[in-house]
Amino acid sequence: MPKNFYETTDKAIELLNRRATKRFEDAKDKAAKDGFDELSVLSVARELYDQLEADNRQVYLELAQERYQEAEPHGEEPPDLAWLLALLAAYNAVTKYQYTNEVERKRQYTAEGINSSTAKVTEFRRGLHYWAGLTADYADIVTDESTLKSYRDAGVRRVRWVTVGDEKVCETCRERNGKVYSINAIPPKPHRRCRCIFQPIMK
Numbered sequence: 001m002p003k004n005f006y007e008t009t010d011k012a013i014e015l016l017n018r019r020a021t022k023r024f025e026d027a028k029d030k031a032a033k034d035g036f037d038e039l040s041v042l043s044v045a046r047e048l049y050d051q052l053e054a055d056n057r058q059v060y061l062e063l064a065q066e067r068y069q070e071a072e073p074h075g076e077e078p079p080d081l082a083w084l085l086a087l088l089a090a091y092n093a094v095t096k097y098q099y100t101n102e103v104e105r106k107r108q109y110t111a112e113g114i115n116s117s118t119a120k121v122t123e124f125r126r127g128l129h130y131w132a133g134l135t136a137d138y139a140d141i142v143t144d145e146s147t148l149k150s151y152r153d154a155g156v157r158r159v160r161w162v163t164v165g166d167e168k169v170c171e172t173c174r175e176r177n178g179k180v181y182s183i184n185a186i187p188p189k190p191h192r193r194c195r196c197i198f199q200p201i202m203k
C-alpha cells in the first residue's frame with residue numbers, strides 16, 4: 001500500500017485550515033468594528049459558519065471524488081453532493097455525532113463564548129481550533145468512505161485492515177492489523193485520526 005495514502009487528505013485539510021484561519025480573522029475584524037455588540041456577534045457567527053460549512057462541503061466533495069478515482073480498483077459511480085450530504089447528516093461511530101448537528105453546536109458555542117467572555121479574541125481562536133479538529137476528523141472519514149464506496153462499486157467484497165505500522169499505532173489497531181472483514185461489516189475506527197487503511201481483497 002502506498003505510504004502516501006492520506007496525502008490528498010492532508011492537502012485538503014491544509015487548504016481548509018488556511019481558509020478557516022482567514023474566515024475567523026475576517027469575522028473577528030467585523031465583530032470588533034461593531035464593538036462586539038451581541039447581536040452583531042450572532043450574525044457574524046451565523047455568516048462565518050455558513051461560509052466554513054460551504055468551504056468544507058466543496059473541498060470534501062473534491063476529495064471524495066479524487067480518492068474514488070485513486071482507489072484501485074475503482075468503480076464507475078463517483079460520489080456526488082447527495083452522497084456527501086448523506087454522509088455528513090448520518091451518525092458517525094468514530095466521532096459519535098452527526099457532522100451537521102455539530103456544525104450548529106460549534107456555531108452556538110463560539111457565539112455564546114464571544115458574547116459572555118471579556119477575552120473576545122481568545123474565543124475566536126478557540127472557535128478556530130475546534131473547527132480545525134472537526135474539519136480534519138471528517139476529511140479522514142470522507143477519505144475512508146469514498147475509498148470503500150469505490151471498492152464496493154468495483155465489486156470488492158472483503159478488505160484487510162492495515163495499520164501504518166509506526167509506534168503511534170494504538171493497541172486496538174495493532175490487534176486488527178492484517179484481519180479481513182466483509183466490506184459492509186468493518187468495525188468503526190477506534191479513535192479519531194486513525195490512519196489505518198483498508199486493502200481490497202481481490203477475488
Ligand SMILES: [Zn+2]
Binds near residue numbers: 169170173189196
Ligand atoms: Zn488505527
